[in-house]
Amino acid sequence: QVQLQESGPGLVKPSETLSLTCTVSGGSISSGYWSWIRQPPGKGLEWIGYIFYTGGTNYNPSLKSRVTISGDTSKNQFSLKLSSVTAADTAIYYCARHSGDDSFFDLWGQGTLVTVSS
Amino acid sequence: DIQMTQSPSTLSAPVGDRVTITCRASQSISSWLAWYQQKPGKAPNLLIYKASYLESGVPSRFSGSGSGTEFTLTITSLQPDDFATYYCQQYNSYPYTFGQGTKLEIK
Numbered sequence: 001q002v003q004l005q006e007s008g009p010g011l012v013k014p015s016e017t018l019s020l021t022c023t024v025s026g027g028s029i030s031s032g033y034w035s036w037i038r039q040p041p042g043k044g045l046e047w048i049g050y051i052f053y054t055g056g057t058n059y060n061p062s063l064k065s066r067v068t069i070s071g072d073t074s075k076n077q078f079s080l081k082l083s084s085v086t087a088a089d090t091a092i093y094y095c096a097r098h099s100g101d102d103s104f105f106d107l108w109g110q111g112t113l114v115t116v117s118s
Numbered sequence: 119d120i121q122m123t124q125s126p127s128t129l130s131a132p133v134g135d136r137v138t139i140t141c142r143a144s145q146s147i148s149s150w151l152a153w154y155q156q157k158p159g160k161a162p163n164l165l166i167y168k169a170s171y172l173e174s175g176v177p178s179r180f181s182g183s184g185s186g187t188e189f190t191l192t193i194t195s196l197q198p199d200d201f202a203t204y205y206c207q208q209y210n211s212y213p214y215t216f217g218q219g220t221k222l223e224i225k
Contacts, residue, residue: 044205044216044217044218044219045162045205045207045216046216047213047214047215047216058212060212060213061119061212061213062213094161094162096161099164099167102167102168102209103150103209103214104152104164104167104207104209105152105154105162105164105207106164106167106173108161108162108163109161110160110161111161
């Protein structure tokens, strides 16, 4: 049974870089698409971007200048970096698996809350 | 970006009722729409994809319909476990976007 687990600091200072990792167990990131999605507390969902198993990426234009998603197949992990964070980046961050070659999400991590505050 | 608008934002209904949630896209997305259920403190859970295809393991009281710009999620015979927030998501074009959510409450 495939599982996704986010990890990383729960508190990041303004202007710094948010870094999170998603570890995939029971399956391999060497196929398919893998996304990051976030949800500010009490609000809706925002797609951040994805990485394809070949290393190709696609980002939400609203965040593109600050986002990098990378993968490490040897560790079966993919990561998110979001630079120059502000309080508006405070959110629960989810990693998720695309269903096959489609772009809906059939498996999600439990999510991790990242707070941006000094 | 394609805007997804759900209605209503909040819905109150008793156990056993039939409810319908609507999702409208700002432009045609064919049938590239998914529905998710989210409970407090949990990640969203896929219910429906390609507008009307039921994800494996999802109870048959959930159904989806629509194409183009208007879509509906229907839950027949509401169960206590169904009270949650529901989101639609378009995956017709980048960036993928979600509706603002519909909170389904017990009446």
